[in-house]
Amino acid sequence: MHFGFKMAASMRQYLLCFAHEHVEFRLAELRAITSIFGIKAELNDPEYDQSNPFLLLRLPSDSCADKIMARTMLGRFMIEVWGQGNSWTDLRQSLKLYPEDKKAPYNVNADMSFCFRMRTLGKKLGMVEKLAIIEDLAEFLDFKGKVDLKNPEQVFHIYADYGLTPNKIPEQPYKVYFGRLIAEGQRQLEQLYSVKKRHFIGNTSMDATLSLLMANQAQLRPGLVTFDPFVGTGSLLVGSAHFGSYVMGGDININIIHGRGKTSRKGAAQYRGKDENIRANLRQYGLEHLYLDVLVSDFSCQVWREQPVFDAIITDPPYGIRESTRKIGSTKEPTVNEDQAAQHIPSKTNYHLSDIFTDLLNFSARFLRLHGRLVYWLPVCRPEYTEDQVPRHPCLSLVANSEQPLSTTIGRRLITMEKTRHIEDLMDDAAEAEIRDSFYQEHNAIREKVFGKHVREQKMKLMNKSEPR
Ligand SMILES: C[S@@+](CC[C@H](N)C(=O)[O-])C[C@H]1O[C@@H](n2cnc3c(N)ncnc32)[C@H](O)[C@@H]1O
Known part of the structure; x- marks a missing residue:
């Protein structure tokens, strides 16, 4: 301090x-x-x-x-x-x-x-x-x-x-x-990096001020390596690279990683153009030399070696409101032969918010270098928020927790944590992240808070009844 x-x-x-x-x-x-x-x-x-x-x-x-x-x-x-x-x-x-x-x-x-x-x-x-x-x-x-x-x-x-x-x-x-x-x-950076003028954007792109603010919270500086495991259109990588950090990311969505599929830009052609991708965004700002790579990867299945490799992890995890919270998995027994495995597109199942956040902290505790920072957004229902909803891990210390209200009921909190211990130094090296409150265990708790009333009203309308007061 x-x-x-x-x-x-x-x-x-x-x-x-x-x-x-x-x-x-x-x-x-x-x-x-x-x-x-x-x-x-x-x-x-x-x-x-x-x-x-x-x-x-x-x-x-x-x-x-x-x-x-x-x-x-x-x-x-x-x-x-x-x-x-x-x-x-x-x-x-x-x-x-x-x-x-x-x-x-x-x-x-x-x-x-x-x-x-x-x-x-x-x-x-x-x-x-x-x-x-x-x-x-x-x-x-x-x-x-x-x-x-x-x-x-x-x-x-x-x-x-x-x-x-x-x-x-x-x-x-x-x-x-x-x-x-x-x-x-x-x-002035808000204008320079305005998403309105950015080459590749989506409906989840983070505005420039907040991306740069997150990079400040992570204390980024030249030569560090930043990773965003839910990278989407890479807006957080732009903010990170502005301060000189090398950047990389992962996302389960193959289209977003390869810059394919439908564009969400208003008034533009229906499909994304050639070179509409994260790398091109960094090029647009003269930051391409800081681009390491982005991978198609499901955050729930880790592919990294057990080494602290990142100086910072900055991310905006999916809340299940504008994008789905999915991970690879199925309740059925796998039926794919080994020779067909390379072409096989695995089925997906729900990725509960509680698992997303505990995975994020467990991952950060393992893959951040000592004193590296994790900076991420936690969606909250403002009237029900308590500090017990903030995920904890014995290797990560809470540095800051600031609320951005989005409506009277919904908000998100920018959580900054610092890795203060290696897992191996804990008495119990199997220690895991925990969320004391059960709020995120209900899969779509946040979605229900946002859309619940609206969805109920729609159903009532269909049934030709009015919403009870
Ligand atoms: C809120 S968005 C991130 C937006 C991003 N900051 C941007 O600049 O566009 C969350 C992202 O998480 C991805 N996602 C959802 N489930 C995932 C999973 N299991 N593993 C990795 N990425 C996932 C979604 O495809 C989406 O792009």
């Missing part, structure tokens, strides 16, 4: 301004990134509430702030704080206390160009109002450089926080901040 709360004298004060999405993932992503670089970050408020988009923290240097911003998908801006307060008057008082020697490199030099940018939260201010605040502060700070709105050498940000209660917008902000912009986060 790299977050501390004691203030070391050598640390500087920064403000991280988050984007307004994936609120529950903010601290988890920051923790993952600071730990990649071994950055010691100190939160001002140990009780920081993640719904607040402004996070005050202390860092050793600007270069640490730069490293965080070069990876974050959720952080928009990082400023070095020069002043803050509960009113504009407070801000001026606080700016007076900011040491002259720290200010000197940025405002004393008359040749240095600069500009101010103002952002508000919870209230829209008109241009005139904003300009009045900016001019007032500029005069107060007595900056000597030239104002340059297009290519300034230094950018200063002013934030005014009016709170997030729409019906109670105050006249004056609750909190104001002023500081020097250090860097912007990686929000």
Whole structure:
């Protein structure tokens, strides 16, 4: 853990301004990134509430702030704080206390160009109002450089926080901040890797922000090897390769692995075109050199040698809602002769969610290297969720568990685990993953929660009856 709360004298004060999405993932992503670089970050408020988009923290240097911003998908801006307060008057008082020697490199030099940018939260201010605040502060700070709105050498940000209660917008902000912009986060990657413009997609493709966020949770960096056992159209491999990891995947669906079959792209030809596959996606982004391979494989039947080979396992397992949860198997005795086995397409049976998740943890405990990470989505029924539904394994420690609500009842949780022990080091080396709650044992528990009412209504309609209330 790299977050501390004691203030070391050598640390500087920064403000991280988050984007307004994936609120529950903010601290988890920051923790993952600071730990990649071994950055010691100190939160001002140990009780920081993640719904607040402004996070005050202390860092050793600007270069640490730069490293965080070069990876974050959720952080928009990082400023070095020069002043803050509960009113504009407070801000001026606080700016007076900011040491002259720290200010000197940025405002004393008359040749240095600069500009101010103002952002508000919870209230829209008109241009005139904003300009009045900016001019007032500029005069107060007595900056000597030239104002340059297009290519300034230094950018200063002013934030005014009016709170997030729409019906109670105050006249004056609750909190104001002023500081020097250090860097912007990686929000532009959402556009660069947008699935709308991607060569090969399907109805299960994960959006770019979440794929990159998962790669941050897995702490990917150049030279590592990432595996997605339910690879689908490979969107998680794109996010992983962006951070320099080699990537590979497996999927039971032969069509998806070979880029065959019907396309799910709206308005496109009915069947996938030539070269519409995962490798071509990586090529599209100049990442093909990081593509190792993808295999047609059923995750319930392991084909790997008993060696920890992966640095990270990142995946979005099937929930049985948009795609089936199937594995190879049959209740009947096999009737295929050995000489016909190569051409034989085996029959499939249900792959229960509880088995998918316990297989995933057992696999990760075996095939991750020590301190490698498993990052995956766990679907949940929000009103019924308890921590006992989160799968556990004695070799894997839970690092983060953040919810993405999808509706009032359905959500999914991004689970991050780290391998902290080898199986052979356990007293009981036959130890297996477990899920304490029985929720996932009912095969289509999640599907039933999503479609149950709808399906019942349809049946009622067919029977010419209305749904009982
Ligand atoms: C939620 S999707 C993954 C989507 C993927 N992240 C993407 O970018 O498209 C789950 C995938 O698991 C695959 N799958 C289902 N059962 C499987 C099994 N027994 N073994 C391996 N893959 C399986 C499905 O074919 C599907 O592509």
